[in-house]
Amino acid sequence: MFHPNANYRVLVVQHVPEQGSRWYIDKRLGVLFTIFMCPVILFCATYMLVFGIFPGISYPKTLAKDVPEVNIHRALVYSMLPNKTANRVLHSNLHRDRSPHNFKIVCYYNFPGGRNSLQVDNIQAYLCTHINIAFASVSNSTIHLEQPQIDTLKKLVDLKNSNKDLKILVSVGGAGNNEGFPEMVLNHANRKRFIRSVIDYVKEYNIDGVDLDWEFPNEEQNHDTAQRVHFTQLLSEFRKSIEHQPNHPFLLTVAVAAPDFIVQNSYDVSYMNEYVDFVNLMSYDYHYFTKETPFTGYNSPLYASENERYYLGTLNINYSSNYWNMMGMDRKKILIGLPTYGHSFRLMNPKNNGLYAPASGYGKLGALGFVDYPVVCQFLNTNRVTPVFDMDTKSPYASKYYEWISFDTQQSLTYKAEYIRDNGFGGAMVYSLNSDDWKAMCKQGKFPLVESVRKVLEGGRTAEENLVGR
Ligand SMILES: *[C@@H]1O[C@H](CO)[C@@H](O)[C@H](O)[C@H]1NC(C)=O
Numbered sequence: 355m356f357h358p359n360a361n362y363r364v365l366v367v368q369h370v371p372e373q374g375s376r377w378y379i380d381k382r383l384g385v386l387f388t389i390f391m392c393p394v395i396l397f398c399a400t401y402m403l404v405f406g407i408f409p410g411i412s413y414p415k416t417l418a419k420d421v422p423e424v425n426i427h428r429a430l431v432y433s434m435l436p437n438k439t440a441n442r443v444l445h446s447n448l449h450r451d452r453s454p455h456n457f458k459i460v461c462y463y464n465f466p467g468g469r470n471s472l473q474v475d476n477i478q479a480y481l482c483t484h485i486n487i488a489f490a491s492v493s494n495s496t497i498h499l500e501q502p503q504i505d506t507l508k509k510l511v512d513l514k515n516s517n518k519d520l521k522i523l524v525s526v527g528g529a530g531n532n533e534g535f536p537e538m539v540l541n542h543a544n545r546k547r548f549i550r551s552v553i554d555y556v557k558e559y560n561i562d563g564v565d566l567d568w569e570f571p572n573e574e575q576n577h578d579t580a581q582r583v584h585f586t587q588l589l590s591e592f593r594k595s596i597e598h599q600p601n602h603p604f605l606l607t608v609a610v611a612a613p614d615f616i617v618q619n620s621y622d623v624s625y626m627n628e629y630v631d632f633v634n635l636m637s638y639d640y641h642y643f644t645k646e647t648p649f650t651g652y653n654s655p656l657y658a659s660e661n662e663r664y665y666l667g668t669l670n671i672n673y674s675s676n677y678w679n680m681m682g683m684d685r686k687k688i689l690i691g692l693p694t695y696g697h698s699f700r701l702m703n704p705k706n707n708g709l710y711a712p713a714s715g716y717g718k719l720g721a722l723g724f725v726d727y728p729v730v731c732q733f734l735n736t737n738r739v740t741p742v743f744d745m746d747t748k749s750p751y752a753s754k755y756y757e758w759i760s761f762d763t764q765q766s767l768t769y770k771a772e773y774i775r776d777n778g779f780g781g782a783m784v785y786s787l788n789s790d791d792w793k794a795m796c797k798q799g800k801f802p803l804v805e806s807v808r809k810v811l812e813g814g815r816t817a818e819e820n821l822v823g824r
Pocket residue numbers: 434435436437573574575
């Protein structure tokens with residue numbers, strides 16, 4: 355006999371005279387329901403989180419913090435609007451030299467900060483022609499490294515056993531670390547003391563030179579040009595000391611600003627040309643979030659974009675490198691800076707996400723708006739974001755909801771390296787090895803960005819191939 359209250363009762367409307375009709379769910383159905391639905395709900399939630407259908411955004415777990423926070427100083431100074439306009443007339447008779455020559459690839463290597471940061475063991479000896487270890491400081495008018503830094507330097511110098519042509523330089527200063535420079539350049543005695551200390555380093559640690567990265571001489575623009583003149587004197591005295599001791603030659607290079615108003619304040623370019631081996635042009639940080647520049651923009655555009663005029667039209671590699679040349683620096687002595695990091699911005703309105711879109715702060719990616727390349731590529735992959743590649747500036751950008759990033763890729767750096775090759779410049783400077791994808795997380799091999807520059811400037815052989823087939 356069928357009995358409604360026996361095995362087949364699942365969902366029943368029971369008439370309870372006192373309380374009226376009500377629904378209730380059988381306990382067994384509840385258990386079944388839970389067993390079936392739990393995985394379904396879990397699956398849907400995971401799917402939405404991973405593939406971004408859910409109105410949210412997924413960020414790489416490791417928001418790398420390898421870029422030292424002091425780097426922000428240069429980006430802040432670059433973002434200032436000049437008080438007076440620099441001389442912007444450029445000669446059009448730029449000479450072009452396409453004869454084959456050895457291009458330099460100068461790579462900055464920041465001292466490792468923690469366990470997860472790039473160690474010397476992971477740097478191939480043929481990746482770069484020069485490695486600048488960064489940064490030493492100026493202490494009491496002498497070059498200064500802490501003991502752990504000296505240990506790292508020694509390991510780096512050992513790479514020369516695998517590549518005898520590799521040059522190792524110590525870079526002094528860096529963004530936000532200009533303390534010690536003003537006092538050191540002030541008088542002949544202090545400058546002499548500094549030069550002496552560098553020569554001691556060259557001999558003691560078997561390094562190939564020094565890179566001066568004072569950001570920046572005469573920065574306050576206080577109408578006192580003494581700092582600029584004293585800096586030039588330092589370079590002149592360095593050159594004399596190098597000539598006076600031919601048995602211990604070493605390279606003298608300077609990391610220099612790109613925006614023209616800083617160039618005019620800080621450097622006597624045509625004199626510098628006489629004294630330095632080459633300059634490392636810091637042609638990046640052209641656009642960065644500050645309260646004065648609250649809009650998106652490219653970190654390191656090759657050319658101006660279509661609608662950029664006047665001052666904005668000067669914030670690109672082509673303008674800066676020609677400006678340095680026009681001010682008196684030989685083209686062969688200009689090394690064009692290429693970044694392996696990008697900049698993130700937080701959009702005011704996710705729908706207004708192009709170039710010069712209003713921004714309210716740094717993006718979540720990276721530290722203080724500085725984003726290492728592996729973080730960029732993971733972000734693009736996990737969120738399935740297709741970047742926009744701008745052919746005017748040869749630079750990509752990407753956005754997702756409130757996040758907006760400008761960065762470089764193998765493609766953009768190939769264009770920029772071809773520009774270096776075809777316009778007679780001395781080579782490329784890369785900042786930095788640390789922010790490239792040295793762990794091959796982007797599945798493009800190790801150091802994919804530096805390698806793309808090498809492919810163009812050294813004719814196709816990768817660092818690995820050079821090691822095998824040298
Ligand atoms: C322009 O002048 C103002 C006031 O003298 C100063 O605060 C500012 O730093 C100057 N700008 C630059 C780029 O030096």
